[in-house]
Amino acid sequence: MILIFGGAYQGKLEYALSTYKLVEKDVYHCDMESMVINFDKKIIADLEKFVLACVKEGINAKECLEDNLEKLQGKIIIFDDISQGVVPIDKTERAWREMTGRCMTYLGQQADEVIRVFCGIGNKVK
Numbered sequence: 001m002i003l004i005f006g007g008a009y010q011g012k013l014e015y016a017l018s019t020y021k022l023v024e025k026d027v028y029h030c031d032m033e034s035m036v037i038n039f040d041k042k043i044i045a046d047l048e049k050f051v052l053a054c055v056k057e058g059i060n061a062k063e064c065l066e067d068n069l070e071k072l073q074g075k076i077i078i079f080d081d082i083s084q085g086v087v088p089i090d091k092t093e094r095a096w097r098e099m100t101g102r103c104m105t106y107l108g109q110q111a112d113e114v115i116r117v118f119c120g121i122g123n124k125v126k
Contacts, residue, residue: 001072003111004122005079005104011120012078013045019122020076035059039071045078048100055096062102069110077111079104 002020004012017023020042028041030050035057037044054061065072083101088094108114114126 001074001107001111002076002113002115003079003104003107004076004115004117005081006117007084008080010117012080012117013043015115015117015120015122016043016045016076016078022076032056035064037068039068039075041075043076043078044072046080047077047103048080048082048096051100051103052096055092055099061099062106065103065106072107072110077107079107081116 006012026042028038028044030046032049032052035053051061082097115122116125
């Protein structure tokens, strides 16, 4: 598993597609309304949106990822890093931020590689 993270609009997906010679049809984009992940795709992008959907429903996203760790092997996981900046006042947004950090930490520990992308440039962290 490869974990790619960085700020919004920093070129994470473009970096993954280019580096690993993949195309858009290889990507599953998570959304904020669904707690479903298509494990058939090579890249799982916007995983922070899956986390938000779970938080809204009171489901522990980290436990969901732990339960599906085998299905994540060989995948490229892309997260927006939402841990920077001012802590949100809204309770749900704070819970989302915290759970996203927990999920990123867990997947980072499990990943073979961790890459931070800033300005479209990948920097290998692990």
